[in-house]
Amino acid sequence: MNARKIELGDADALVLFGATGDLAKKKLFPALYSMAVNDSLQCPVVGVASTKWNHEQFTAHALEAIKVAFPNPDPAILTRLDEELTLVVGNYEDSKLYEDLAAVLKDKQCPVIYLAIPPAFFGNVTQGLAKVGLTERCRLVVEKPFGRDLHSAIALQEVLETVLPEERIYRIDHYLGKESVEDILIFRFANSIWEPLWNHRYINSIQITMAEDFGVEGRGAFYDGVGAIRDVVQNHLLQVLALIAMEPPSDLTSKTMEDEKLKVFRAIAALKPENVVRGQYVGYLDEAGVAPGSTTETYAAATMFVDNWRWSGVPFYLRTGKNLEETTLEVIIEFKQPPRLLFAEGQEGAANLLRFRLGKSDGVDIELQAKSPGDHLKTEPVKLTVNFSAALGERQEAYERLLRAAMAGDHKRFTHIDSVLETWRIVEGVINNEPHLSPYFKGTWGPERADELPHHGWLEL
Ligand code: BG6
Numbered sequence: 001m002n003a004r005k006i007e008l009g010d011a012d013a014l015v016l017f018g019a020t021g022d023l024a025k026k027k028l029f030p031a032l033y034s035m036a037v038n039d040s041l042q043c044p045v046v047g048v049a050s051t052k053w054n055h056e057q058f059t060a061h062a063l064e065a066i067k068v069a070f071p072n073p074d075p076a077i078l079t080r081l082d083e084e085l086t087l088v089v090g091n092y093e094d095s096k097l098y099e100d101l102a103a104v105l106k107d108k109q110c111p112v113i114y115l116a117i118p119p120a121f122f123g124n125v126t127q128g129l130a131k132v133g134l135t136e137r138c139r140l141v142v143e144k145p146f147g148r149d150l151h152s153a154i155a156l157q158e159v160l161e162t163v164l165p166e167e168r169i170y171r172i173d174h175y176l177g178k179e180s181v182e183d184i185l186i187f188r189f190a191n192s193i194w195e196p197l198w199n200h201r202y203i204n205s206i207q208i209t210m211a212e213d214f215g216v217e218g219r220g221a222f223y224d225g226v227g228a229i230r231d232v233v234q235n236h237l238l239q240v241l242a243l244i245a246m247e248p249p250s251d252l253t254s255k256t257m258e259d260e261k262l263k264v265f266r267a268i269a270a271l272k273p274e275n276v277v278r279g280q281y282v283g284y285l286d287e288a289g290v291a292p293g294s295t296t297e298t299y300a301a302a303t304m305f306v307d308n309w310r311w312s313g314v315p316f317y318l319r320t321g322k323n324l325e326e327t328t329l330e331v332i333i334e335f336k337q338p339p340r341l342l343f344a345e346g347q348e349g350a351a352n353l354l355r356f357r358l359g360k361s362d363g364v365d366i367e368l369q370a371k372s373p374g375d376h377l378k379t380e381p382v383k384l385t386v387n388f389s390a391a392l393g394e395r396q397e398a399y400e401r402l403l404r405a406a407m408a409g410d411h412k413r414f415t416h417i418d419s420v421l422e423t424w425r426i427v428e429g430v431i432n433n434e435p436h437l438s439p440y441f442k443g444t445w446g447p448e449r450a451d452e453l454p455h456h457g458w459l460e461l
Helices: 023-036 057-068 075-084 096-104 119-133 150-163 179-189 220-224 228-246 254-266 388-392 396-409 416-433 448-452
Strands: 013-017 045-049 085-091 112-113 141-142 169-171 203-211 274-280 298-307 316-319 330-335 353-357 363-371 379-387 435-438
Touching: 013 023, 023 057, 023 075, 023 396, 045 096, 057 075, 057 085, 075 085, 096 119, 112 119, 112 396, 119 141, 119 150, 119 298, 141 396, 150 316, 150 416, 169 416, 179 228, 179 353, 203 228, 220 228, 228 254, 228 274, 228 316, 228 330, 228 416, 254 416, 274 448, 363 388, 379 388, 379 435
Parallel strands: 013 045, 013 112, 045 085, 112 141, 141 169, 203 316, 274 435
Antiparallel strands: 203 330, 274 298, 298 316, 330 353, 353 363, 363 379
């Protein structure tokens, strides 16, 4: 069966599968509130859940979730949201649930259906939607992870593409919704000063760090079947890498952007166990939902190369972990040293660094050498810092931007199946053939073995 191609306009309903779950509570309801505040939520919101709540329980839960993110919400907006929300309850494997949903959506031409549910349900739910005709006219938003390896991602895609064309599938990687991550594009391609330097002739290494100073936070049962490589390396970190490494796109359409990112992924060889360090924090096995003796990694570090002309020989070091010393999301570009160290004293080992801070208070830092005070010609590093929210105003939250994009039919902030399969290919060799697992203590920077990956250690700025 070929999925039908039709032109759809703006969404006229938003359906949230997993409406009583964690993602809805932490991210989606606050995003709906922000959309209502800026008047970009123009349609009813239908929650779908297996939890047997009534309307009052559901709306009270949603409003509570909003108040956690916005302690002083506007009462008029809350009343409006309360009126927009309805809940359809049922078992995801029972056809009655889909019939009930179809009845609620019978007048809707273009619902957006968001699957904020465990990936194991994606296939069945999509088929349930297809049986009642909803896949004929909906846009389907699928949370990550899309599959758990190359094979399962292909299998899931086969299920989806029999009922929906690629143009109506929106795969979430919420990092693509972060303004700070999009800023990498602006930084690189709206400022011509960087391009001459952006290659192996001037860059020594690139380090991408996503560290969290908290653990699995009640998500033990989910996380234990996933681990750091599947949870964030295959998606968030590789997407950031692609934005750093890609060639300038000729335009900003999703197709052109996707083509450029795909070229980067294709130039990365499949990871080998010797290029990866896996770690697990001490105490992980006591977390609720974690299997006894689990060997799931809560830390991963990897070295990879983008084997093309621009990046030949430049190592990209990626690391991520739970319960590390601090929470940070950053990319550090380490430039090469000057060819001759004229002011050798103090300058040894002090190359220029450029850091993208992509987490909270995002911005950019550049470390330069300056003359140190005194009767000598010695250098001393100084830092130029820009904080974008202080300079430009507050950023929007990623999920608000993603929901709006899906509802408007804009694919740019979503991942295409080709990239998803390429990124699974890159990590495949270390998820099916797991490298040694090293323990690390909470509040540290992970297993010491990971320090052996970068030639000059993990950089700080
Ligand atoms: C999610 C992961 O995709 O991203 C979580 O499943 C992780 O484990 C989260 O904590 C981090 O997102 P952010 O936006 O806080 O960097």
